[in-house]
Amino acid sequence: MIIELESVFNTEGLKLPFDYELDLSAIQVSGYSPIAQPVRVSGKVENKAGIVNLTGNAQVIYTAPCDRCATEVSKEYNFPLEHTLVVALESGENDAFLEVPNLRLDLDELVEEDVNLALPSKYLCNEECKGLCMSCGKNLNEDQCNCKAPVDPRFAALLDLLDE
Ligand SMILES: [Zn+2]
Ligand SMILES: [Zn+2]
Incomplete structure (x- = not known):
């Protein structure tokens, strides 16, 4: 999903909500595709006093074998999406800022990156496994x-x- 940001950058108080399903079944972890079901992506881009923030949630149903006993289990994760959007990065700004030079945001790509970074590095059916x-x-x-x-x-x- 592409979000056109020109209006939100130019209008204080403007909110652009989004709520859709994204296919992330191509993500592979150790040769396994743990996100077979569509990811529910919801949230908004909002201009608050001239600062444009993207906030939201990616609801992921993650299905993979347990690292210890190999039993396949599904868990639901809710990963937060939080970015401040800027047209151009100034020096000293960091990862909290996302540059959108063309005022167009590829939300699918952003969510895929965020989900990839948030995925569990260790996956257990149960902490006590x-x-x-x-x-x-x-x-x-x-x-x-x-x-x-x-x-x-x-x-x-x-x-x-x-x-x-
Ligand atoms: Zn034995
Ligand atoms: Zn286990």
């Missing part, structure tokens, strides 16, 4: 296995090093 047994591969959230004492992950890393 026990993961898989390192010996037999059993999902320990479902049942205890018959293996002996679980291998301490730090010790396992050391064994890997010795193997090499």
Whole structure:
């Protein structure tokens, strides 16, 4: 979605609301497409006393395998969209400002960037997830296995090093 910003830059108090669905299924995380469902993007661009702000929300349904037990789970995330729009960046201004030299904003591109930056770097089905047994591969959230004492992950890393 392209937003034409000329009117909002020229009119104090003017609000341009937006509310639409965006396809971000092309985003890949570790070879997986976690955002299969359309992202609900809503918010507004508003001129308040000459400052043009974009505020809003991207509602993402994220579906991916748990990093520990590999069970596929879906979670809903609401990522805030917050940018101050400027026609030209002055020196000293930073990332909080978004330059829109042609007074046209490609909102899809902006939302895609914001969502990409906000995605979880670690994804767990549950903070308490026990993961898989390192010996037999059993999902320990479902049942205890018959293996002996679980291998301490730090010790396992050391064994890997010795193997090499
Ligand atoms: Zn898990
Ligand atoms: Zn086991």
